[in-house]
Amino acid sequence: MKLFKSVYVFSCLLMLLLFGMSQATEVKAPPGNEKAEEATLVLFNRNIVVLRSTVLGMAPSERVKRAQARIDQQLEGVGGHQATAISAAPGMLIQIDGAGSFYIAPEDIDPFEQETLAGVAEQAVSALNHSLQEIQESHNVRAILRAVAYAGLATLVYGGLIWLLLKLRRIAIRKLLSFAHEKMAGLNHVGILLIRRERIHWLMRKGFQLLTWFIVLLLSYQWLGVMMSQFPFTRPWSEHLNGYLFGLIVMLGSSILKAIPDLFVACVIFMLAKLVAKGMHHFFDLVQNRSIEIAWLDADLVGPTRRIAAIALWLFALAMAYPYLPGSGTEAFKGVSVLVGLMLSMGASSLVGQAASGLILTYSRVYRKGEFIRIGEHEGTITELGMFSTRIRNGMGVELTLPNSYVLSNVTKNYSRVVSGDGFVVDTKVTIGYDTPWRQVQAMLIEAARRTPGVLTEPAPKVFQTALSDFYPEYLLICQAIPSEPRPRAEVINLLHANIQDVFNEYGVQIMSPHYLSDPENEKIVGQNDWYKKPASPP
Incomplete structure (x- = not known):
């Protein structure tokens, strides 16, 4: 029930949006055009022609009002009507039943599109005849009843498809959950479930829910287009809907085809980066195993150096592949880049400082893992050397996490570095x-x-x-x-x-x-006979 309500609300919102778009008869000229305004002549919810010039002192909006009034007057007569175009130098005169309706001047042609005066007039005549036929159809009771019948049938088919879709979703979820239960029963290892069933169930339900909503939206889109196409007044909206969906599919398809060569280059860059990363990994393994001796790279520094080199490599690969990623030149991509840069500059200053401190401590070899150190009031054995923090375990067994900036700004006492051998x-x-x-x-x-x-x-x-x-x-x-x-x-x-x-x-x-203030009367020592007074006991 909730799904049907959501579909109904979505359909109403879409119709209101299209209705509001159809009512806009005046739009401003594109940047660079000298015309101050332009107006669109609309008849029975269908765009006929766009007027852009001032003729005999009348602005485009005034010309549109006069043309609409003239056409309404011409359509008061009964019977069919026919639109034609004749030459009226320097422009074209559009007529209905041999009487002039409006005039198209040469200046009304869009300078940014390759159009001719005859082509614009022909398009206006075609759209006007189409509107005249739809007006005549709207007065035909038999045609309206037939449209209502087709709309009702489309609604029944739409409702049946929605019901079938929901039923199939329930069946599919039940079958998949049963299959998942059987498969996950064998994933127990030493009595521990390797994959949580609740997460698998949640992912399956959410996945099917998203897929169902996507199909419902497509069905609703098509149902709305079919409903609008049955009635003359809403038929232009249906044409806009179908044209938009087809244009979107064509645009996405062409964008994908155009992006294939660039994606190939990006994939090659990432594959090369992966090969280099494998080579670096093998090299660092040899250094860590002491198969290769390098003066500037100690075996203890292999771990952090490996991570830093990997991060630098993949960042370089991303920077090289960025121009070849689809949408990298769009304004949305640029906006996201600016947003990420702003977030890093505002919130990552302390993070960068901690990372820099960690690099200084690591490569200056102030201490190593396993050494016993004292930093400020804290002392203990180093258990982990991180880029942002250092972890030590004190004598009480408590693990302390110290920020690297704190370690770098305090005196460090290393009790293990000066000893001979281990200890x-x-x-x-x-x-x-x-x-x-x-x-x-x-x-x-x-x-x-x-x-x-x-x-x-x-x-x-x-x-x-x-x-x-x-x-x-x-x-x-x-x-x-x-x-x-x-x-x-x-x-x-x-x-x-x-x-x-x-x-x-x-x-x-x-x-x-x-x-010590003064000598006591008796020396403050404990005799050997008193070493194990109660409750102490000898070993």
């Missing part, structure tokens, strides 16, 4: 009073590092006195850990701090961090 640097700082020998402090810190699982003995841990503060020296312990150990850096640091406390407590040395 990352672990460092920590303690402050011990001046009453403790610095040699003893260094030995205790190295002992704590040796007790920590995952800390390498080679290279050996090192201790540096980084500052001699007012109340205590500052000691920095630096050692190297193995990334293959199942402990992340945060856990290694946690074990290192625990061992430092244990070693210092064993030797009775008080750690002065974080603040």
Whole structure:
């Protein structure tokens, strides 16, 4: 029911549009024409002739009004009427039943079309006779009844086709859904459905719905043309409809035929680009497998370089093939290009900045995947190097996504780059009073590092006195850990701090961090007997 209502509304709108177009009797002259105006003589909804010049002081619109009044007066008589054309230098006089109706001047000929005065007069006589016959037919009751009968029959056929189309659509959807159910039943892999049935059903229904609407619109178009062709007053509209559809088909067909050579060139360009892309892919595979050694291209940079080269290649191919694409020279294509350029210029500035930062970070080799870094307040192991962002996983197992512009604008500490071999640097700082020998402090810190699982003995841990503060020296312990150990850096640091406390407590040395104001009455150390007070338990 909704479909029939939509078809009815569409038909009414189309008729109103054609009726409004038929009422326009005056149009402005095309650019470059010296005439200020032009007017069309219309009789019984059919265009007879276009008048463009001023004759005896009368503008084209005034000439059209006089001609219409004269023709109405001539048609008041009963019987058939016949239009003819005679020469009336310098123009042609159009007559009905031997009496003058209107005059065609040489200046009425369109200067942009190859027309002659005799040809224009002949066309006007033919259209006028056609209109006279239709006027006579409109007064024939028998002809009107026959037209009504044909229109009713066309409506019944139209309704039957619509009903048949809807029924066929339901049958086709049911058959295809049943077929899809049978085929998708075998697409289960290890208990997981590879294709969602809901999406397949939705696509099938939408596809059939679009196809049905397209056929309904074609049927409605043809039905409307047949209906209008039965009645004299609406017959010109039917001719316009049929002419428009035929012209559209011819235009599309000719455009397709003309576009075939250009499409062939565009296809050749894209095929060449595809061949070059395959060659580049093979080349980058060889570099990544270290079969080819190139000084400027490291194996770690093959991934981003491959993507950048592929994007550049296809953009170049698109730019080369653009002039050969159908419609590339039309105003619509140009408008879309301007719109896309405006959107990119307004909204992609930050995106371009992020991409530029990503390229700088990638090719300057600030860090690599798998290295442990610290950026601002964030530290962790790099899990992904992207064009727009960098992802790191910290010691708590949380993945952080940092914009490349943020990474580039902050100081980056790389704990993996300076180590010998694989691994990352672990460092920590303690402050011990001046009453403790610095040699003893260094030995205790190295002992704590040796007790920590995952800390390498080679290279050996090192201790540096980084500052001699007012109340205590500052000691920095630096050692190297193995990334293959199942402990992340945060856990290694946690074990290192625990061992430092244990070693210092064993030797009775008080750690002065974080603040030191005065010596306490009793040293702040934990005896070995108190290491495992409840609820702690020994290992």
